[in-house]
Amino acid sequence: MGFTEDITKLSEQVRKRADQVVGEEAAKMALIVPFLSALGYDVYDPSEVMPEYVADFATRRAGQFEKVDYALAINGIKVMLVEAKARGQKAEAHDGQLSRYFNGLLTTKVAVVTNGVEYRFFTDLRHKNVMDKEPFFTFNILEYDSKDIDNLKFFHRDNFDAAAITNHAEEMVYVKGMTQLVGNLLRSPSEEFVRFLVAELGTIAPSYEIQGRITGKIIEKFQPIVKKSIQGSLVELMTRSLSQEIAQPIEVQVEQEIEEEDKQQESQESRIVTTAEEIAAFEKIKEITQTSKNYNFEVQYKDTASYFGINLGKTTWWFLRLYLSSQKKSLITRLSVNEVKSLAPNFEVQEVTASLGDTGSKVIIASVSDFDQLALLILRCYEAEATKHQGFVPDAIRMEKSA
Secondary structure, three states: OOHHHHHHHHHHHHHHHHHHOOOHHHHHHHHHHHHHHHOOOOOOOOOOEEEEEOOOOOOEEOOEEOOEEEEEEEOOEEEEEEEEOOOOOOOOOOOHHHHHHHHHOOOOOEEEEEOOOEEEEEOOOOEOOEOOOOOOEEEEOOEOOHHHHHHHHHHOOOOOOHHHHHHHHHHHHHHHHHHHHHHHHHHOOOHHHHHHHHHHHHHOOHHHOOOOOOOHHHHHHHHHHHHHHHHHHHHHHHHOOOHHHHHHHHHHHHHHHHHHHHHHHHHHHOOOOOOHHHHHHHHHHHHHHOOOOOOOOOOEEEEOOOOEEEEOOOHHHEEEEEEEOOOOEEEEEOOOHHHHHHHOOOOOEEEEEEEOOEEEEEEEEOOHHHHHOOHHHHHHHHHHHHHHOHHHOOHHHHHHHHO
């Protein structure tokens, strides 16, 4: 079952249970814990989902240490905090200890306030390591659309990347504000907006240029003209087929932006310790991919707080993600469950959300030594990704392979 189906199923359960849930503890067990499980966190592993978490810097209030309801960790690194409210309580306000914990735990870039139905996600866009007062994303388990699901995938355990979440949060906030601003201007063009457009008319053609000073009378004259022009432009945009004209440039631009973001993240990722086990896994995978008779891409790795990714020289061209914590080990592929099961018959295989938008498979392993039995799967993952980018292989390499 994929991530979207997991959330759909949970939504149906919450709709049936919600009216019977009374109090904060009931909301945690009946609503919130299943939601954390749907996000891929092992709610039965106290090293991954830590209830009633008390930090080393916690202070006493009314004779008790301050705590947060849940701290979520990936490979021992705390990445998200959750404060629970009772089912009937609004999820708008949060107690002061949540922000104090967020500010004190420097690895934690996401804080959530929820009543089991509405989930409000916070980060530190305004001031680094200081929790924002307003959420950048709100998810309602009973009322959501496909875009909300796409946004929610960022917080899935298999996708969690603090830097990517920060970048996405910033984009969401400014897109929302810019959309409101543009919408207001299109519905009711301001005097400044009309003045700007009138002044720019001459750049289209000299015959359009307005001579002399742009007075109030000219602005008044052009107000209805601007409104009609906006309506005409919107109709033209909606009726014109833009997909063929802009599809390729957008793909290139998005990939370039991702690469630039990756470079910006290097300083943050330099603090991540790459283990000997991860290096051993990389070397084994590299050895397996070198047996390919069809491709000769340079295999590289990217270590993050949540996973150890293997790619074809670009981080967006990944074909394996490894999770090698001491408690559990697995690898994520971009292949379907049925194909993976046929290539790994002796291993447990689960369907997961492999990346933001893709559905892939998870293979549970005991250790890196299992890669010997998974050589065919690893090679297939490598060649499946290489096939997408074979046009980027230098001619010299293709000639060498064909020789």
